[in-house]
Amino acid sequence: MTHTKVGIVGLGLMGGSLSLALKKLPEEYYFIGLDHNKLHCTQALKLGLVDEITLSLETLKSCDIIFLSIPVDGILSIAKQLGTLDPKCTVIDLGSTKEKISLSIPSDIRHNFVTAHPMTGTEKFGPTAAIENLYTDKVVVLCDMEKSAKHQDKVAKRLFTDIGMNIVCMGAKEHDRHAAFISHMPHALSYALANSVIKQEASQSIIALAGGGFKDMSRIAKSSPNMWEDIFRQNKSNVLEAIQSFQSELKKCQKMVENEEWDTLNEWMKEANTLHDILD
Amino acid sequence: MTHTKVGIVGLGLMGGSLSLALKKLPEEYYFIGLDHNKLHCTQALKLGLVDEITLSLETLKSCDIIFLSIPVDGILSIAKQLGTLDPKCTVIDLGSTKEKISLSIPSDIRHNFVTAHPMTGTEKFGPTAAIENLYTDKVVVLCDMEKSAKHQDKVAKRLFTDIGMNIVCMGAKEHDRHAAFISHMPHALSYALANSVIKQEASQSIIALAGGGFKDMSRIAKSSPNMWEDIFRQNKSNVLEAIQSFQSELKKCQKMVENEEWDTLNEWMKEANTLHDILD
Numbered sequence: 001m002t003h004t005k006v007g008i009v010g011l012g013l014m015g016g017s018l019s020l021a022l023k024k025l026p027e028e029y030y031f032i033g034l035d036h037n038k039l040h041c042t043q044a045l046k047l048g049l050v051d052e053i054t055l056s057l058e059t060l061k062s063c064d065i066i067f068l069s070i071p072v073d074g075i076l077s078i079a080k081q082l083g084t085l086d087p088k089c090t091v092i093d094l095g096s097t098k099e100k101i102s103l104s105i106p107s108d109i110r111h112n113f114v115t116a117h118p119m120t121g122t123e124k125f126g127p128t129a130a131i132e133n134l135y136t137d138k139v140v141v142l143c144d145m146e147k148s149a150k151h152q153d154k155v156a157k158r159l160f161t162d163i164g165m166n167i168v169c170m171g172a173k174e175h176d177r178h179a180a181f182i183s184h185m186p187h188a189l190s191y192a193l194a195n196s197v198i199k200q201e202a203s204q205s206i207i208a209l210a211g212g213g214f215k216d217m218s219r220i221a222k223s224s225p226n227m228w229e230d231i232f233r234q235n236k237s238n239v240l241e242a243i244q245s246f247q248s249e250l251k252k253c254q255k256m257v258e259n260e261e262w263d264t265l266n267e268w269m270k271e272a273n274t275l276h277d278i279l280d
Numbered sequence: 281m282t283h284t285k286v287g288i289v290g291l292g293l294m295g296g297s298l299s300l301a302l303k304k305l306p307e308e309y310y311f312i313g314l315d316h317n318k319l320h321c322t323q324a325l326k327l328g329l330v331d332e333i334t335l336s337l338e339t340l341k342s343c344d345i346i347f348l349s350i351p352v353d354g355i356l357s358i359a360k361q362l363g364t365l366d367p368k369c370t371v372i373d374l375g376s377t378k379e380k381i382s383l384s385i386p387s388d389i390r391h392n393f394v395t396a397h398p399m400t401g402t403e404k405f406g407p408t409a410a411i412e413n414l415y416t417d418k419v420v421v422l423c424d425m426e427k428s429a430k431h432q433d434k435v436a437k438r439l440f441t442d443i444g445m446n447i448v449c450m451g452a453k454e455h456d457r458h459a460a461f462i463s464h465m466p467h468a469l470s471y472a473l474a475n476s477v478i479k480q481e482a483s484q485s486i487i488a489l490a491g492g493g494f495k496d497m498s499r500i501a502k503s504s505p506n507m508w509e510d511i512f513r514q515n516k517s518n519v520l521e522a523i524q525s526f527q528s529e530l531k532k533c534q535k536m537v538e539n540e541e542w543d544t545l546n547e548w549m550k551e552a553n554t555l556h557d558i559l560d
Contacts, residue, residue, distance in 0.1 A: 119491040139489055168488060178486045181477050186497045189469060192529035194552035197461050200525070206458045207558050208448060209419055211399040215559070216496040217466045222556050225549035232537050232545065243534050245480070247527070249472035254523050257512050265512065269505035272474035276502050278487050279495070 003028035007063035010070035016130025098172035111149035114156035123222035143172040180238035194221035283308035287343035291324040295349035296410025378452035391429035394436035403502035460518035474501035
């Protein structure tokens with residue numbers, strides 16, 4: 001039985017968890033990792049997330065599938081360095097914003113690429129944060145699939161289905177706006193919530209009262225600043241639009257409390273309740 | 281073995297879960313419930329949360345301990361209707377704001393009262409939402425304890441300790457400000473987040489991409505509008521102050537993204553990360 005060679009550029013939570021998910025499948029995989037962080041390389045080898053570490057993109061290019069599970073800037077840079085690729089090689093990037101990536105991949109290897117965004121993660125990072133079921137039952141958005149060749153389309157869809165994901169296809173531009181509302185702006189809120197509490201004089205004794213609601217709302221404020229700086233930069237205009245929409249809702253709430261418009265406030269909260277008719 | 285008679289006014293999530301928690305203890309309890317919602321009375325009896333339903337406050341007054349697990353306005357009203365109480369009767373109210381309650385209890389029964397706020401809950405409500413471990417390992421804030429008599433102090437502290445809670449004592453005024461930051465304002469954010477997404481044209485396809493972060497942040501937007509209207513009304517000025525603090529942090533974030541001050545944004549996110557040095 002021949003194995004499928006999988007390259008993983010970026011041995012963090014996303015890349016590491018992908019290896020764990022693929023290892024559960026009946027197919028045989030051989031994993032080659034590349035990461036500029038030496039500690040992450042050592043940890044990934046030790047945890048069995050990869051079989052081999054390489055420093056060379058040329059070595060990676062012998063893989064059947066190459067995952068780019070690194071920030072968007074890194075993806076853009078690797079895409080430019082790859083050069084020519086075998087027509088059967090599938091490159092799947094997992095960047096959190098997609099339009100810039102989709103437009104920047106050199107045209108002669110654009111059909112090798114599948115630009116994907118798995119809507120999953122935890123607030124933890126690095127290879128030690130990798131978990132087997134990170135992708136199970138989660139949504140993965142595949143963008144601009146008309147730009148991928150048939151082989152790559154098939155390989156990517158089969159792989160994401162095999163690890164238990166639900167595939168949604170859309171344009172990269174649409175994805176970036178959607179992601180701003182459903183993921184990027186909520187991260188900005190969580191960071192702002194954490195900071196607004198920390199900066200109170202009595203912060204310690206306020207935080208001592210934290211229940212489940214606050215813990216849930218501040219969980220993603222643990223996320224990596226480097227990763228999120230990159231996302232806010234890449235998706236600036238959509239993020240600003242989403243923050244603006246949120247602010248206008250919060251301002252409504254503030255005005256209703258200020259003016260003691262309790263019935264209107266009650267209606268506004270009832271509207272918010274309807275989210276869960278769709279979400280659950 | 282004699283049993284302790286416990287009255288529960290308000291057979292919802294909080295009152296129902298309290299019965300389940302007490303039933304796990306070695307002591308024998310007999311529960312008398314009172315609720316203006318007839319369906320909740322039937323459900324509470326059927327679920328075994330109470331042994332008896334009464335419509336009369338006089339019957340309740342024969343209890344050793346009376347819990348008031350209803351909105352603040354209801355607590356204020358019941359406190360006025362109780363009349364005289366046996367010196368050994370302990371009334372524990374579980375209202376989400378405490379200053380107004382603490383000041384409004386008629387002075388001749390003020391020492392019978394313990395004003396408590398368990399920092400726990402779920403987004404669900406009604407007796408069917410009751411769960412056995414709602415209070416386990418959670419914080420309960422006891423307010424203005426110098427106003428409770430020794431017997432009541434002892435009964436309440438022992439009971440909350442027995443069901444596994446961690447007791448924090450503070451003044452009611454301080455509690456209300458703290459609760460605005462750690463619980464009430466985060467609820468306003470969650471409602472505003474839900475509404476900002478629902479009101480987008482492509483809301484269905486945005487919500488289809490929801491991952492764990494958005495689910496966590498929007499969970500408490502399921503909460504009861506009637507209950508939260510009451511809380512926002514009772515704690516108006518503190519809630520407005522907390523919303524203001526949050527808005528000023530979110531505005532900082534917005535400006536940094538707008539002006540592409542990435543290093544400053546990164547530092548701001550790092551500050552937010554430090555919340556979890558205290559919280560976890």
